[in-house]
Every structure is written in structure tokens, then in C-alpha cells.
Amino acid sequence: MFLFLRKSGMGIDDLLENILTTAEILELKANKNTLAKAAVIESSLEKGRGPVATVIVQNGTLKVGDYVVCGAAYGRVKAMIDEHNKQIKSLLPSHTAVIAGLNEVPASGEVMIVMEDEKAAKEFALKRHEYDRHKELSISTKSSLEDMTAMIAEGKLKSLKVVLKTDVHGTLEAIKNSITALRNDEVKVNIISSGVGGITENDVELVNNSENCILLGFNVRPTGAVKAAAKQKGVEIKTYSIIYQLIDDVTGMLTGMMSPKYTEENTGQAEVKEVFKIPKGLVAGCVVVDGRLIRGGMVRVIRDGVVHYEGELTSLKRFKDDVDEIGNGYECGVVISGYDDVIPGDVLETFRKVEQKVSL
Numbered sequence: 001m002f003l004f005l006r007k008s009g010m011g012i013d014d015l016l017e018n019i020l021t022t023a024e025i026l027e028l029k030a031n032k033n034t035l036a037k038a039a040v041i042e043s044s045l046e047k048g049r050g051p052v053a054t055v056i057v058q059n060g061t062l063k064v065g066d067y068v069v070c071g072a073a074y075g076r077v078k079a080m081i082d083e084h085n086k087q088i089k090s091l092l093p094s095h096t097a098v099i100a101g102l103n104e105v106p107a108s109g110e111v112m113i114v115m116e117d118e119k120a121a122k123e124f125a126l127k128r129h130e131y132d133r134h135k136e137l138s139i140s141t142k143s144s145l146e147d148m149t150a151m152i153a154e155g156k157l158k159s160l161k162v163v164l165k166t167d168v169h170g171t172l173e174a175i176k177n178s179i180t181a182l183r184n185d186e187v188k189v190n191i192i193s194s195g196v197g198g199i200t201e202n203d204v205e206l207v208n209n210s211e212n213c214i215l216l217g218f219n220v221r222p223t224g225a226v227k228a229a230a231k232q233k234g235v236e237i238k239t240y241s242i243i244y245q246l247i248d249d250v251t252g253m254l255t256g257m258m259s260p261k262y263t264e265e266n267t268g269q270a271e272v273k274e275v276f277k278i279p280k281g282l283v284a285g286c287v288v289v290d291g292r293l294i295r296g297g298m299v300r301v302i303r304d305g306v307v308h309y310e311g312e313l314t315s316l317k318r319f320k321d322d323v324d325e326i327g328n329g330y331e332c333g334v335v336i337s338g339y340d341d342v343i344p345g346d347v348l349e350t351f352r353k354v355e356q357k358v359s360l
Contacts, residue, residue: 036060
């Protein structure tokens with residue numbers, strides 16, 4: 001039986017009653033007398049405590065002093081704080097608490113397991129770390145034509161590399177999901193490093209050694225040696241406390257990387273009546289038949305409906321005078337930069353390119 005809950009909270013009591021009834025019928029019971037297993041709900045780096053994780057025990061009893069491993073993190077439970085902000089010595093199944101004592105911040109959703117001793121916990125964590133590292137570096141081989149085409153297309157993308165640090169893991173995942181979704185056929189975000197905790201000198205060094213890379217921090221600030229290293233290497237550290245401002249800035253950076261887009265605005269056409277040789281090339285004697293010809297703009301030579309040349313209209317004369325433009329019905333002399341193959345009957349079409357605002 002599934003109940004759809006509203007934001008008002010309606011139906012929660014019925015849902016909890018159904019869960020308890022189902023657990024009782026199926027005899028779903030945790031064993032509190034075994035080594036504990038818990039799931040990480042949230043994690044962060046707290047001042048004075050270091051890496052902490054909020055966990056819910058799924059089986060066994062978690063105690064202060066237990067050696068635990070949680071993904072690539074490990075350590076000894078130094079303290080447990082319950083929902084009333086009181087320190088406790090043990091945590092039973094289905095209960096939650098904040099755990100301190102890990103060597104690094106684990107990811108939300110990781111499983112925390114109690115080990116027999118510190119050596120076993122450390123070995124397990126190191127193996128997991130190596131596994132995660134190889135997984136990141138591994139690249140799957142694509143063999144089909146469609147996959148090959150996709151790889152070629154991916155290579156044409158302009159990539160904005162990002163090093164991201166945040167205060168808590170939940171925020172880290174939310175920002176990563178938001179900025180990696182900012183992409184199109186031309187630009188994308190590539191998060192080369194991310195983590196929970198303060199900005200370090202290693203983060204600065206990574207940005208300094210990476211092309212087209214930025215360092216972003218959310219609810220974290222560089223201090224002391226980190227600020228000095230960033231200043232020395234010319235690395236800009238951008239910090240935020242509001243997520244949408246961070247996303248807006250990344251969007252702006254990506255937009256700036258995109259190639260400009262232009263639309264074409266035709267200004268006029270003229271028919272070539274005669275051509276004259278001059279020491280510096282050729283002058284086309286024309287009559288403007290539509291719009292106006294503009295000096296300094298772009299011009300294309302059309303012969304029998306086919307474009308033969310496209311270049312710049314460098315000189316425009318009305319009799320012996322240089323003019324900026326000639327209107328419809330007037331005669332003029334035209335010199336096209338780098339082209340002297342104009343013949344009577346050709347049509348000269350002038351146009352200009354108007355840059356358009358690009359966006360993701």
C-alpha cells in the first residue's frame with residue numbers, strides 16, 4: 001500500500017503505521033548484538049571536530065571506541081552526538097547520531113562498517129581508495145560507429161575545468177549536478193577535483209597546472225598560506241554562500257567561451273555595367289538597383305546566380321569623390337579588395353554581419 005504524502009504532512013502517521021505493521025508481519029528485526037552497520041545521511045568538515053558524518057544504524061550497535069571504515073574513509077569513533085545534541089556511548093538500530101573520528105569526510109550514502117581493529121579498517125579503506133582511483137582513470141573502449149562519432153564530437157567541445165570545495169557533502173553533490181548540467185554542443189563543465197573541507201594549497205596548485213581552470217568554494221574561505229600561494233601563482237579563488245550566484249557565474253564563464261554567432265543583413269545590390277583597369281587593380285562601374293552600397297562592408301560577386309567571390313568593399317566613388325554609401329538608382333565606381341575578375345553583368349551584393357548574443 002503506497003500513500004502519497006503532501007507537504008502538509010497528511011498521511012505520515014498512516015505510512016509509519018503501515019511500515020511497522022509490515023515489519024512485524026515479515027519479522028524484520030535487526031540484530032543489536034553484532035558488529036554495527038550504518039548508512040551515512042550527511043557529512044561535513046566541522047571546526048574543532050574535523051570530519052563528521054550523520055549516520056543511521058541498520059544493524060548491530062555502534063559504540064564509542066569502535067574502529068570503522070566508510071568508503072575510503074576510516075577511523076575510530078571518538079564521539080557520538082544524538083538529535084538532542086547530547087553525547088552518547090552507543091547507538092542502536094534505526095537510531096541516528098553524528099559521528100566524529102574519521103580521517104576524511106565520507107560521501108553521503110556510503111555504508112559505515114565496524115571492523116575488528118584499526119589495521120583492518122585502514123587496509124579496507126586503502127583498497128577502496130585504490131579502487132575509486134582506478135575507476136576514475138579507467139576509460140571504456142567504444143567500438144561502434146555511433147560511439148566513435150560521439151567521441152569525435154566530444155573532442156570538439158570547449159571544456160571549463162573546475163576545482164570545487166564545499167562545507168558539506170550534500171551541498172557538494174547538489175552543486176556538481178547543477179553545473180555539470182550546464183552544457184551544449186559547444187561548451188561543457190569538467191569537474192577535475194571536488195571535495196568537502198577548506199581550500200588547500202594542493203587545490204591552488206592543481207588549478208595553476210591546468211589550462212582553462214577555475215577554483216570555486218562554497219561556504220569555505222582560503223586562509224593564510226593558501227591565499228599567499230594563490231596570489232603568488234595568480235590563481236583567482238571565487239567563493240560563494242548562495243548556490244544560484246555560483247551557478248550564474250559558471251553560466252557566464254561558459255557563455256564567454258562560446259564562439260560568437262552572426263546574422264547577415266543585406267544592405268544593397270548593384271549591377272556591373274562596365275569595368276576599368278587602374279594601376280592598383282580594377283574599378284567596376286555600377287548602378288545600384290536595390291538598397292544602398294556601403295563602403296567598408298562585405299561584398300559578394302554574383303554571376304548567373306552563383307556566388308563567385310566574397311570579400312571587402314574597399315573603395316566607393318561617386319564620380320571622382322570618395323563616398324561612404326550610394327543609394328538606389330545612382331551610378332558609382334567600386335573597388336573590391338584582392339579581386340579583379342569582375343565582368344559586365346555581374347551583380348555586387350553588399351551585406352554586414354551582426355553579432356548575436358549567445359546563451360546556453
